[in-house]
């Protein structure tokens with residue numbers, strides 16, 4: 001082995017070591033991070049295509065770690081799911097979302113907000129009751145909250161998923177199927193689940209203009225969802241061309257960098273005051 005390869009191996013080894021160390025730091029710090037309020041929410045506005053105005057939000061969690069700084073959910077949601085912390089994290093998200101949405105309502109911005117639920121949360125039989133209590137305590141009507149679930153929960157346990165979603169709906173909340181098209185057996189699950197909103201995954205939107213098949217799939221999914229009485233919500237819209245194409249296909253709502261990036265509550269309040277007529 002020559003000295004150049006050896007050097008390269010050393011660099012790689014150091015990088016792998018750094019990544020493992022980071023992962024360990026995240027694992028060890030998450031429980032304390034949830035307890036001591038190191039989590040924060042960003043909110044991403046959703047555009048209603050009937051009006052061109054903001055109609056709702058999606059709450060997206062971030063973690064401000066004391067040493068590592070800002071960490072995105074792709075690095076810690078999986079850790080939370082594997083280590084039994086997802087319930088505590090999810091409770092925090094619902095409570096914080098409720099408080100923030102109530103504040104926005106009081107400021108004259110009557111928006112709904114979507115929250116993401118992991119399969120583990122949804123399959124916990126206490127979840128609907130806990131969510132209801134949290135909303136009650138915050139003083140927010142459940143109809144302002146939309147619960148986003150993925151197909152994975154349904155795949156894990158169809159009966160319990162249907163049961164949980166029915167309870168949440170009875171309490172007055174909306175249900176959205178997130179990342180539609182990325183899981184398995186999508187169409188069959190869709191038929192059985194009490195879903196109000198279908199969120200088309202951004203991987204389809206990305207290919208929309210280049211790939212004829214993607215275009216046809218999205219069009220078929222929109223028609224099918226409408227036939228089932230669902231609202232169609234597309235995510236990951238980054239360009240005016242993607243937006244125009246989705247409008248033409250009859251999509252109901254859009255979310256993506258084209259309309260707005262996710263923002264913290266303070267930035268959102270400024271953005272809303274510039275983008276709504278109140």
Ligand code: C2E
Nearest residue numbers: 060061072073074077093116117118236237238256257262
């Ligand atoms: P998701 O639910 O599919 O959320 C949408 C993700 O796409 C967000 O990433 C958002 O910032 C990003 N995004 C929005 N518009 C665009 C766009 O135009 N282009 C591109 N390329 N990306 C866009 P983020 O915030 O990093 O969240 C990643 C994932 O983490 C979420 O995917 C969701 O699965 C999970 N997550 C976030 N917050 C929570 C939470 O409170 N609980 C749970 N269980 N999962 C969460």
Ligand code: CA
Nearest residue numbers: 058116148178
């Ligand atoms: Ca989501």
Ligand code: CA
Nearest residue numbers: 178179199235
């Ligand atoms: Ca999604």
Ligand code: CA
Nearest residue numbers: 178179201202
């Ligand atoms: Ca996703």
